Amino acid sequence: MRLRKLAAATGVASLVLSMGAACTENTGQQGTDEESDNSPRIHVIATDPADSMGPAPEVEGAREGGTVYILRETDYEHLDPQRTYTVAGWALNHLISRTLTTFREDGSGQMVLVGDLATTPGEDVNGDCTTWRFTLKEGIRFETGEEITASDVAHGIARSFEQSLDGGATYIQEWLAGTPDYNSVYAGPFTSGQPFPPNLEVDDEARTLTFHFDRPRCDMPFAAAMTTTAPVPRELDTGVDYDRSVVSSGPYRIAEYERDHHILLVRNEHWDPNTDPLRHQYPDQFYVEMGPDDTTATERVVADNGNDRFAIAEDGVPQALISEVLDNPDVEARSVSADTSMVWYLRINTRRVTDLSVRQAIAYALDRQSILIAQGGEAAGTLTHTILSPQTIGYEEYENPYDAPPTGDPERARELLDGRTPELVMLYRNASVYPELASIVEESLEEAGFQVTITPIEQPEHNPMTRDPNNPYDLYMSSWIPDWPSGAATIPPLLDGRNIGGGSNNTFLDVPEINEEIDRISALPAEEAAPEWMALDQRIMEEYCPMVPIYSIRALNVVGSGVGGVFISDFLGQPAYYNAYVIS
Amino acid sequence: MTRFLIKRVLLAVLTLVAVSVVTFLLFFAVPTNPAEVMCGNARSCTPERIEMLEERLGLNEPLVEQYADFMAGIFVGRTYGEGELARECPAPCLGFSFRNDEPVMDIVTRTLPVTASIVVGAAVVWLVVGVGLGMVSALRRGSWFDRAAITVSLAGASMQIYFFGLLLLIVFVYELGWLPNPGYTSPLEDPVAWVSGMLLPWFTLGFLNSAVYARLARAQMLETLSEDFIRTARAKGLPRRQVYGRHALRAAVTPIVTIAGLDIGNTLGGAVITETVFGMHGLGRTAVQAVEFLDMPIVMATVLLAAFFIVVANIVVDLLYVVIDPRVRLS
Numbered sequence: 001m002r003l004r005k006l007a008a009a010t011g012v013a014s015l016v017l018s019m020g021a022a023c024t025e026n027t028g029q030q031g032t033d034e035e036s037d038n039s040p041r042i043h044v045i046a047t048d049p050a051d052s053m054g055p056a057p058e059v060e061g062a063r064e065g066g067t068v069y070i071l072r073e074t075d076y077e078h079l080d081p082q083r084t085y086t087v088a089g090w091a092l093n094h095l096i097s098r099t100l101t102t103f104r105e106d107g108s109g110q111m112v113l114v115g116d117l118a119t120t121p122g123e124d125v126n127g128d129c130t131t132w133r134f135t136l137k138e139g140i141r142f143e144t145g146e147e148i149t150a151s152d153v154a155h156g157i158a159r160s161f162e163q164s165l166d167g168g169a170t171y172i173q174e175w176l177a178g179t180p181d182y183n184s185v186y187a188g189p190f191t192s193g194q195p196f197p198p199n200l201e202v203d204d205e206a207r208t209l210t211f212h213f214d215r216p217r218c219d220m221p222f223a224a225a226m227t228t229t230a231p232v233p234r235e236l237d238t239g240v241d242y243d244r245s246v247v248s249s250g251p252y253r254i255a256e257y258e259r260d261h262h263i264l265l266v267r268n269e270h271w272d273p274n275t276d277p278l279r280h281q282y283p284d285q286f287y288v289e290m291g292p293d294d295t296t297a298t299e300r301v302v303a304d305n306g307n308d309r310f311a312i313a314e315d316g317v318p319q320a321l322i323s324e325v326l327d328n329p330d331v332e333a334r335s336v337s338a339d340t341s342m343v344w345y346l347r348i349n350t351r352r353v354t355d356l357s358v359r360q361a362i363a364y365a366l367d368r369q370s371i372l373i374a375q376g377g378e379a380a381g382t383l384t385h386t387i388l389s390p391q392t393i394g395y396e397e398y399e400n401p402y403d404a405p406p407t408g409d410p411e412r413a414r415e416l417l418d419g420r421t422p423e424l425v426m427l428y429r430n431a432s433v434y435p436e437l438a439s440i441v442e443e444s445l446e447e448a449g450f451q452v453t454i455t456p457i458e459q460p461e462h463n464p465m466t467r468d469p470n471n472p473y474d475l476y477m478s479s480w481i482p483d484w485p486s487g488a489a490t491i492p493p494l495l496d497g498r499n500i501g502g503g504s505n506n507t508f509l510d511v512p513e514i515n516e517e518i519d520r521i522s523a524l525p526a527e528e529a530a531p532e533w534m535a536l537d538q539r540i541m542e543e544y545c546p547m548v549p550i551y552s553i554r555a556l557n558v559v560g561s562g563v564g565g566v567f568i569s570d571f572l573g574q575p576a577y578y579n580a581y582v583i584s
Numbered sequence: 585m586t587r588f589l590i591k592r593v594l595l596a597v598l599t600l601v602a603v604s605v606v607t608f609l610l611f612f613a614v615p616t617n618p619a620e621v622m623c624g625n626a627r628s629c630t631p632e633r634i635e636m637l638e639e640r641l642g643l644n645e646p647l648v649e650q651y652a653d654f655m656a657g658i659f660v661g662r663t664y665g666e667g668e669l670a671r672e673c674p675a676p677c678l679g680f681s682f683r684n685d686e687p688v689m690d691i692v693t694r695t696l697p698v699t700a701s702i703v704v705g706a707a708v709v710w711l712v713v714g715v716g717l718g719m720v721s722a723l724r725r726g727s728w729f730d731r732a733a734i735t736v737s738l739a740g741a742s743m744q745i746y747f748f749g750l751l752l753l754i755v756f757v758y759e760l761g762w763l764p765n766p767g768y769t770s771p772l773e774d775p776v777a778w779v780s781g782m783l784l785p786w787f788t789l790g791f792l793n794s795a796v797y798a799r800l801a802r803a804q805m806l807e808t809l810s811e812d813f814i815r816t817a818r819a820k821g822l823p824r825r826q827v828y829g830r831h832a833l834r835a836a837v838t839p840i841v842t843i844a845g846l847d848i849g850n851t852l853g854g855a856v857i858t859e860t861v862f863g864m865h866g867l868g869r870t871a872v873q874a875v876e877f878l879d880m881p882i883v884m885a886t887v888l889l890a891a892f893f894i895v896v897a898n899i900v901v902d903l904l905y906v907v908i909d910p911r912v913r914l915s
Contacts, residue, residue, distance in 0.1 A: 073863070074873070077684050163640050164669045164685075181632040190668040239669045240685050259686065259694060260865035261768075291767065292863035296753070300765060303758030308765070460878055464620040467629065502630030 044393075045113040045121055045221060045526060046104075052115030053137075055273040056280060057106070059565045059579045066582025067285040068563055069311035071297040075260045075290050080243045081230035082160040083167040087481075087572045088314060090227060094279065094578050095252040095265055095286060097230035100134045100153065100209070101221055103484075104278045105576065107336075107567025111485065113221055114277045117153060117231065117249075121221040129216035129523065134224065136207040141270040142233060143248040150209050152231035154202040155189065160228050161197055162188030164240055169226040169483060171219075176200055178214040180502070190239065216523040222484035225571075251281040251578075263288040282565070282581035294318045301558040302331050309562035310582055312575055317556045319376040319433070325558055326379060336566055337556040339382050340573030341391040342481040344371075346441065346548040347466070351508045352474045353424070357416045359545040360402060362424075362475070365413035365448035368550045369406035370440045374433055381551035387494070387537045389552050391570050393485050394530025398538045402545075413448035423451045427465065427473040430456035437477060466506040478506065479553070481573060486526060487533020492518050494547075495540060507546035514540060592902065596895040603891040604884065608651050611880050618682055618878040619643055641682055654679060654884065679881030681874075688881045691870060692889065698768045699866035701778065702785045702858055703851045707844070709790025710797050715840060717794070718801025723828065725806065733798060740795025749788040749861035756784065766862040785862045789855060793847065800843065804836040811835070838909050842901050849897025853890025 046052055076089045081097040084090060094102075102116035113121050118134040125131040140148045159165055161173050161182060170182065176199045177185035186197040196202055201210035211220065236247050244257050251273075252265035265286040273281065289311075292300060297313035298321050317325050317335070326332050346366060348359050368383055375381060384390065385400040404412060424445065428438035438454040445452050455473065457465060466476050482489035493503055496518050497510025514536070521532040540546065555568045557575050562583050569576035619637035623629035638644045642653070653662065657677035664671045664680060673679065678688035714737075721733040756763045766784045769777035808814060809832055817827045854868020867886055874882035 075684075075865075162669065163636055164665055166637070166640070180630050183636060184632075191666075240665075240671060243684070259690070260870075261694075289767075291865055292765075293860060295750075296861070296863050299754065299758055303761075305758065305761045306764070460621040460876065464617070464623075464629075502633070 044111070046115070047120075049115070049120050051104075051112060052118070052120055052277050053274070054276040054278075056104070056276060056278050056578075059106075059280065059282070059581065061583075062280065062282050062565055062579070062581035063584055064282050064284075064581075065584075066283050066562075067287050067307075067310060068283045068577065068580050068582060069307055069560075070286060070288045070314050070577070071292050071300065071308075071311050072288065072290055072314040073293045073297070078167055078243050079246050079254075079257075079263075080165065081168075081227035081246065082156055082165055082232070083243070084227050085168050087574050091314075091569070091572050091574060091576055092263075092265075092288065093227050093230070094250065094576065096246055096248045096250045096254065096268075097227055098140070098249045098276070099227055100224035100229040102225050102278055103569075103571040105567070105569050105571065106579065107576075109570070111570045113225065116225075116276070116278065117148065117229070118224070122224060124218075124220075124525070125210070129218040129220065129525065130213050131210060132213075132217070132220040132224075133208055133210045136209075137275050138207070139272055140249065140275050141272070142231070143253040143268045143270055144233070144236070145270050146233065148231045148249055149204045150202045150207055151195075151204050152233055153209055153229060154196045154200055155234045155237065156230050156232040157200065157228060158186075158189045158196050159232060159237065160188075161186050162190055162239075164190075165242075169223075169228050171223040171226065171483070172211070172228050173197070175213050175217050175220075175223070176211065189234075195234075218522065218525055218529060219484065219486055219488045221526070222486055222489070225484065251276070251279045252286060255285075260290055262290060279578040280565075280581070282579075286577065286580075295321065298325070298558055301560050302328070304561050309560040311560045312563060312566055312577075312580075313558050314575060316574070317379075317558060319380065322376050322379045322556065325556070331558060334561055335556060335558045336568050336575060337379070337554060338568035338570070339390065339552050339554050340481070340568070341389040341485060341570065342479055342553040342573055343384060343387075343389045344381075344477060344479045344550045344553070345387075346550060347476050347478050347507050348546055348548070349471070349474050349476075349506075349508060350544070350546050351469065352472075353422075355422075356543075356545060357418075358420075358422050361413040361416040361448060362445065362450075363402035363545055363548045364404045364409045364416065365445050365450070366404075366548050366550070367406075367408040367440055367444035368548075369408075370444070371437055372406075372551045374436050374440060375551075379554060379556055381554045383551045384549050385541075386549055387541065387547065388487055388490055388534065389482065389485075391485050391552075392482070392487055392490065392530075392533070393526070394487060394532075394534050396531070396534050398534070401538075401542045402548075408444050408448070410444070410448040417449050421449050421451055424453070424474040425472065426452060426454045426475040427457055427462070427471075428454060428477065429459045429462045431459045434477070441475065441477070467501065467504075469500055469508055476506070477550075480504070485570065486530070487537070488522055488529065491533055491536060491540075492522065509540075509544055509546040511544065514544070588902075589899075592899045596892075596899065599895055600888060600891055604655065604888055605651070607884055607887045608647075608654070611878075611883060612647060617643070618880060621878050622682060654881075678885040681882055682879045683874075683877050688885045691882060692867070692885055695865055695867045695870045696889070697770065698864050699852060699855055699859065699868060701768060701771070701782055702789065702855050702864070702866065703848060705782050705786035706789035706793065706851075706855075706858075707848050709786055710793035711844060713790065714794030714797025715801045715837070718798040718803075719805050719833070719836075721798065721802045722805030722809065730802075733802075737795040737798040740792050741799070743792060745788055745792060745857045746861050748792060749784070749858065752784050752788060753861070766864065768864050768866075785855075785858050785864070788861070789851075789858045797840065797844070801836065801840055804839055805832060808832045808836040834908055838905065841904050841908060845897040845901035845904070846894065849893040849895075850890075852893040852897075854886065 078084050081093055084093050098116045100118045101121045104112045104114045115121050117136050119137055123133045125133050160168055173182040174180050176197050189195050199212040231249055233247055238245050248268045251271040253268040255266040256264040294315040295318050298317050300308045301311050301313045325335055353359055372381055383406055428434045442452040442454050465471055495509050497515050499505040500508050517536055521529050555574055559566050564583050565579035565581045566575050619634050623634055661675040661677045662673045680687055717733045721730040724730050764780050767781040769781055771778040814832055817831050854871050856868035856872055859866040859869040871886035
């Protein structure tokens with residue numbers, strides 16, 4: 001109810017949060033400087049139901065027709081919405097699958113959580129975040145022409161419980177089941193014979209889905225934007241093979257899908273723009289070409305020949321080509337870039353490095369600048385000192401408690417060490433640029449008096465190893481990209497002591513007061529929780545220093561001269577396509 | 585001949601079984617659990633979830649049982665899962681990808697034609713150009729043609745596919761726009777698109793390999809030309825064409841056939857770099873990605889296929905010996 005009450009009280013969007021970072025949108029105005037928007041980012045949850053209704057505002061200069069090409073190296077792991085858990089998969093899913101809620105963006109830095117299938121971003125029925133109700137809009141249809149019902153959405157959620165259909169986000173499953181081992185409570189509609197999971201109330205006549213949770217889940221409006229909530233018609237559900245035969249609810253449908261080769265999306269005639277606050281249907285077709293790696297795709301789009309004039313190099317500009325792109329005014333003008341919510345950290349194993357002053361010395365000594373330069377410099381990211389990414393709702397930069405220059409302050413670190421020369425073992429992935437990064441960490445810490453040993457490990461083994469609480473390493477570099485722009489999607493998974501072992505807390509920080517604070521903030525409505533997460537971020541960094549935030553990644557993609565409307569989505573951290581159009 | 589073939593086929597089967605056992609054991613000798621790797625990028629990866637994945641992938645079965653099931657699937661097929669979501673995998677069943685549940689047989693039938701297209705075309709280039717250059721160089725030893733051919737072959741042998749391929753792409757596709765972007769189209773669907781999409785990979789791989797073949801062919805031909813039987817043939821007054829074409833060429837080409845057979849067999853197992861440079865999803869690239877993700881069914885399939893090609897190439901080479909060199913008899 002809180003969201004609705006806010007709507008009644010103000011009638012406008014709430015939760016205005018800001019940051020200062022540039023982002024660019026591909027406006028299709030070739031030969032002129034792209035808009036470089038240095039205005040603050042505004043991330044909000046819509047409280048006015050009108051924000052959740054279509055049609056989406058027209059994109060200036062956009063026209064209908066043509067084909068937009070998306071070049072990428074590999075096929076999607078999954079297109080089945082319940083199994084999609086990659087940003088590229090979500091970007092394509094935006095075109096073919098709708099969800100209960102969604103993030104509406106236009107490339108200007110404004111991101112609004114709106115109802116997509118639902119009329120609003122959700123109703124907190126009891127005002128305590130334990131019961132959430134979503135009412136479906138009328139007149140939304142599948143590509144078959146059938147109207148989408150609450151049962152279709154519920155079936156989508158139900159099938160995500162199936163063991164054979166794993167791979168997607170698991171928030172809603174765990175929350176409905178009340179346990180991370182959600183399969184022990186409900187095994188899915190095919191395996192259990194029960195159409196819907198427990199604690200999910202479905203009313204087709206009223207067009208409502210009501211979720212009952214055993215404790216407050218105030219981030220439900222965000223979780224409902226995951227593709228877990230995409231509708232799937234039970235009678236057309238082909239199980240594991242649904243990956244290739246997704247029944248569209250969005251503006252495009254799959255016309256051809258040849259694995260590892262291409263996907264052709266064509267217009268879905270049954271999509272109604274009046275129900276959709278987000279998407280457009282400008283191009284006749286989207287053609288996803290799989291094969292060219294990031295270098296080849298970038299070179300092709302830079303060359304801008306033939307159909308590549310209408311192409312987007314989705315995998316981004318590789319480090320070696322950054323200067324080729326940015327030093328060429330024509331190419332730079334048709335590239336899109338923005339900071340993403342993905343942050344790299346040097347994680348400190350607090351079970352091994354137990355002395356706070358040693359961890360603080362690491363924070364002072366680390367040469368973050370050289371790490372960023374090794375990744376491509378300013379074009380590749382922006383230095384940060386906060387755990388939460390600047391894209392997070394409620395983000396307010398606080399003063400760096402370890403106020404060293406970007407290249408580190410070995411003197412200050414030495415003072416903290418007070419003559420000690422601690423031995424540290426750093427684990428790094430034996431791939432790509434990681435060996436170079438490990439050497440930078442080693443050198444900068446040794447300059448401050450540490451004795452550092454760096455140890456390689458094969459890439460697939462890195463995460464399982466660092467998740468092991470008994471691992472023999474003190475330091476490792478890991479990134480984190482939250483599933484939605486709320487502190488709840490970063491701090492609990494990374495720093496809640498109860499997530500040690502199975503979760504992503506590989507610093508193994510386990511402080512009862514912090515865990516309690518996480519519980520307290522998690523029970524607050526999103527708008528109240530936002531500043532509290534920020535304050536907790538600062539407290540953790542000042543009092544415990546379990547990690548050293550290094551930089552947030554900046555996405556950079558080149559777009560052909562014949563495509564407009566492409567921008568880097570704050571939610572995805574990669575190009576979004578729903579505003580794309582072909583320039584005549 | 586029949587006896588020879590039966591012996592070689594039996595040996596080939598034994599080799600393939602040995603390769604499959606070693607691959608399987610090596611895969612499980614890696615300390616990391618594939619279920620943990622699959623779970624590794626998830627937000628939470630609880631022991632329950634890992635157990636669930638192991639069960640779904642069949643990794644909780646004893647190793648011998650897993651191997652037996654895999655091998656049995658090749659001959660009699662398998663059924664995966666239960667109830668409404670059960671999936672039939674007809675023989676020859678190579679299982680389903682751990683990563684995206686796609687039938688491995690589908691992946692093989694999709695990627696093999698890509699690699700085969702690259703290899704067959706490139707092999708024609710390197711055999712015709714490489715062997716041709718080498719032979720003519722040998723016959724015109726010391727001439728300007730010989731020196732030019734040696735220079736070109738040296739340059740070719742010292743270049744790398746990723747450099748040469750990228751160079752050709754930049755010049756002929758991106759800058760001049762004379763050729764379309766390389767890509768695979770089935771020759772049955774559109775032969776012209778197949779050829780135009782394959783031209784650069786053929787030329788790149790063919791040219792670089794032809795350098796090696798030119799040097800090999802030249803050396804073999806020179807050695808053969810200094811043999812006694814060639815001197816005898818000349819002394820008997822045989823025409824030049826007959827001496828070179830019938831006697832010298834057949835003798836010189838035997839070791840080239842051996843190398844070419846193994847090269848073709850080996851490259852059919854995956855022309856990884858060529859596939860990567862030209863953005864094609866062939867067997868080689870698929871194998872590399874499978875190793876990266878510890879996708880065991882695909883690793884098994886690609887390793888077995890690569891071994892199969894080598895084994896078959898060896899048999900074919902042995903048979904060709906008989907045709908080329910009358911001194912060789914099968915026993």
